[in-house]
Amino acid sequence: MSIDFFWRLPTHGCSTSVRNPSLTRGDWVPLTEGNQAPGLYDGRPDGSTYIDHVAQIAKAAEISGFHGGLIPSFPMTDDPWVISSHLARETKTFRFMIAFQPGFINPVETARLTASLQRATAGRALFNIITGGGGPAQLWWGDSFAHDDRYGRTTEFLDILKGVWKEGPYSQNGKFYSVENGQLPAALAATDLPEIYFSGSSDAALQSASKHADYYLSWLEPFEQLKAKFGAVKEKTDALGRKIKCSVRVDLIARPTEEEAWADAKAGFEATAHKRSDSFKQASDSVGAARQAAFKASDAKHYDELIIGPNLWTGFSLLRGGPALGIVGSYEQCAQKLDELIALGTDSFILAGTPHLEEAYRVGEEVLPLVRGRQASLSIAAE
Amino acid sequence: MSLEFYWYLPTAGDGRSKAFDQLSPAKDTPNTSIRDLRRDHYTNIDYITQVARAAELTGFDGLIAPDDVAGEASWIVAGLIARDIKRPKIIAEFSPGAGSAVYFAKKSVTFQRYSGNRLGWSLATSTDAASRKALGDFITDADVPRRLEEFLIVSKGVAASTDFTFKGEFFEVLKGGFGGPLSGWNLPEISLSGETSEALEISAGYGDVHVFELGTADLASKIARLKALAASKGRTLTIALKARIFAHDDLDRAALEAKRAGFEDDAHTLTGDYDSLAEDLALLADLGVNRFQLFAPHSLETAYRIGEHVLPRIRQALKRAA
Ligand SMILES: Cc1cc2nc3c(=O)[nH]c(=O)nc-3n(C[C@H](O)[C@H](O)[C@H](O)COP(=O)(O)O)c2cc1C
Numbered sequence: 001m002s003i004d005f006f007w008r009l010p011t012h013g014c015s016t017s018v019r020n021p022s023l024t025r026g027d028w029v030p031l032t033e034g035n036q037a038p039g040l041y042d043g044r045p046d047g048s049t050y051i052d053h054v055a056q057i058a059k060a061a062e063i064s065g066f067h068g069g070l071i072p073s074f075p076m077t078d079d080p081w082v083i084s085s086h087l088a089r090e091t092k093t094f095r096f097m098i099a100f101q102p103g104f105i106n107p108v109e110t111a112r113l114t115a116s117l118q119r120a121t122a123g124r125a126l127f128n129i130i131t132g133g134g135g136p137a138q139l140w141w142g143d144s145f146a147h148d149d150r151y152g153r154t155t156e157f158l159d160i161l162k163g164v165w166k167e168g169p170y171s172q173n174g175k176f177y178s179v180e181n182g183q184l185p186a187a188l189a190a191t192d193l194p195e196i197y198f199s200g201s202s203d204a205a206l207q208s209a210s211k212h213a214d215y216y217l218s219w220l221e222p223f224e225q226l227k228a229k230f231g232a233v234k235e236k237t238d239a240l241g242r243k244i245k246c247s248v249r250v251d252l253i254a255r256p257t258e259e260e261a262w263a264d265a266k267a268g269f270e271a272t273a274h275k276r277s278d279s280f281k282q283a284s285d286s287v288g289a290a291r292q293a294a295f296k297a298s299d300a301k302h303y304d305e306l307i308i309g310p311n312l313w314t315g316f317s318l319l320r321g322g323p324a325l326g327i328v329g330s331y332e333q334c335a336q337k338l339d340e341l342i343a344l345g346t347d348s349f350i351l352a353g354t355p356h357l358e359e360a361y362r363v364g365e366e367v368l369p370l371v372r373g374r375q376a377s378l379s380i381a382a383e
Numbered sequence: 384m385s386l387e388f389y390w391y392l393p394t395a396g397d398g399r400s401k402a403f404d405q406l407s408p409a410k411d412t413p414n415t416s417i418r419d420l421r422r423d424h425y426t427n428i429d430y431i432t433q434v435a436r437a438a439e440l441t442g443f444d445g446l447i448a449p450d451d452v453a454g455e456a457s458w459i460v461a462g463l464i465a466r467d468i469k470r471p472k473i474i475a476e477f478s479p480g481a482g483s484a485v486y487f488a489k490k491s492v493t494f495q496r497y498s499g500n501r502l503g504w505s506l507a508t509s510t511d512a513a514s515r516k517a518l519g520d521f522i523t524d525a526d527v528p529r530r531l532e533e534f535l536i537v538s539k540g541v542a543a544s545t546d547f548t549f550k551g552e553f554f555e556v557l558k559g560g561f562g563g564p565l566s567g568w569n570l571p572e573i574s575l576s577g578e579t580s581e582a583l584e585i586s587a588g589y590g591d592v593h594v595f596e597l598g599t600a601d602l603a604s605k606i607a608r609l610k611a612l613a614a615s616k617g618r619t620l621t622i623a624l625k626a627r628i629f630a631h632d633d634l635d636r637a638a639l640e641a642k643r644a645g646f647e648d649d650a651h652t653l654t655g656d657y658d659s660l661a662e663d664l665a666l667l668a669d670l671g672v673n674r675f676q677l678f679a680p681h682s683l684e685t686a687y688r689i690g691e692h693v694l695p696r697i698r699q700a701l702k703r704a705a
Contacts, residue, residue, distance in 0.1 A: 026564075027564040028563055049496055049497050049499075050496065050497070050564075051466075051496075051497040075489075075562075076562060076563055076565065078565075079489060079492075079493040079494075081458065081462070082490055082494050082497065084462070085458070085459050085461070085462025085463050085465070086462050086463075088462075088463055089428075089432070089466065089467070090466065103483070104482055104483050104485075105481060105483070105486060106481055106519045106520065107519055108517070108519040109456070109481040109518065109519070112452075112455075112456040113456040113458060115456075116428075116455040116456040116459040117456075119426050119427075119428065119455070120426065120428040120455075120459065120463055122424075136557065136558065139555075139557035140485075140558060140559055141489075141556075141559075142483045142484065142537070142555055142556040142559065144555060160519065169517070177519055178516075178519065178521055179518075179519040180513070180516035180517060181513075181516070182517045182518065182519060183517070185395070185452070185453050185454060187426075187427075188455070
């Protein structure tokens, strides 16, 4: 069985170089020389907006062999529904993985939004169902539900979304959502349900994922820990008589040689010396985020204190918002790491590299062709 | 006085969709004597985009994606056409029951950033409780206006401030608002509708546009009342009028098309040749209408006919009058 590779669309800017995280394409830092995309011409706005840059990345990803991209959603980011619908008509095969919190739009409306997108793109929409990190950020969104209630709500949301889409007229009387005789018009109901990726590391998350998710999605964690986590999800889902696949979301610094890759990690680390803050040290009730913060990346004095194994570095959270652990190495080494992850139960990847545009080509052209996938996993498992 | 013209997109298909569209229940069996290479490359959205371009190319000021449960989702349609449509405004119609006020405001910021503040909202909730329940919305009739008001308070609050807190019955937010490049964008222009005093009161207090339907009894006095109400709150409102329209260079043919479509002598429908339609619209403008929101069973050709023949007549008349 083959492996799916996705890329990531950055929704709040993208650094122009992993060696200098302060320059950011997009208007999250002021547009200036060395940082003018989009859109300055001769120092003045040229009418392009951030969507023009995101379109570039999506096209690079589809051309270089990725199925599509994860489109994250946070308070400071642009919105994945708007991005997907804007790019639907100018991409050909790119699949839009919309990060979405079920509390924010009701399930019937979401079914219609998604089915319309499916129809317009011949089935290129999918979800990363996120259930929110809690804390002040959750209330910023206008959502006051507690952690485990949020997962209960996610489960009901997906019950109803699937019900009105495929079993309409559909009724359900829930604790968080209800519907009476809900359905989609025939042409929309005929489209495929989106594949559901599901993120969240707590027990409540695993419970909800087991019922509805097609893919359980995790940030990279130390391999043994990840193997145990994937094992637990697959076991729980088996017990419910379902099958679930597992996916890893991970950043790479892939270079022709390992020396160049580490040199770039080191340069990036040193460029953040003046204000080294870990993007994951924030108030939240997220179990997954706590695991990433536990690497304590911001306490390190030297980049190599953050090397936790061959080609594994926990400094990524210093370079950009997001999780700490990622892969650093030559093209062959990166492919080898991906093969190891496949051997421990990974069925799909969401990769990313900085800058997202150029690195989509690089990883697509240099790393993916070296991945041996299931063939490799047999020999690795035997070792 | 300036007049604006908006065109409704056929999100649930129209007389033309039969050519390719599965939404049409009477989908023709394919004619196998003709080699057909379309396969499933085309859907209603390809046609909708052409209608949107038609309206842009013929001088309309804006487009409206209606919230029609029989068709495509309005927000997706608005996004799908946004990169093709450069000048006109794009209004997405939806119900405050569809989701959180903060989230709709947040999505709108992205839309405004990409489109240069061209997004509008048209907020309306079905008046039929069973239809609402089918959409997962169990609100009572009496609560509908109160929820609309809270939706407006919260979405305006988070759009205007970075420290907005509100706890209502339907929506809440703590220290909400948009920072960095997400700040400073206009909340979309807000269109509201309804004829009850509650509806007029909310429009006067929060709306930018109030939409009446052609055929509304005592339209002139309702417009006057609403304008006075808004003025008493120190606000002004754009008055829009929604109408179905049949246009042809020959009056009899226009009437024939209306009759065929089942809208002969219909109070919500304008039927005429180009000169008579220009006159009708001018008379309605004299009652206080600033914006016409038009639609037709054959969207594409009617948009061209109106845009090419009726709009220039009206715009020239306005220039002469000025
Ligand atoms: C790969 C991945 C991507 C995520 N993307 C987002 C996102 O875009 N927006 C968001 O608010 N949370 C995101 N999250 C957070 C989780 O979905 C979840 O809300 C959080 O981890 C709290 O759940 P937990 O306590 O079950 O771990 C992501 C998590 C993972 C693992």
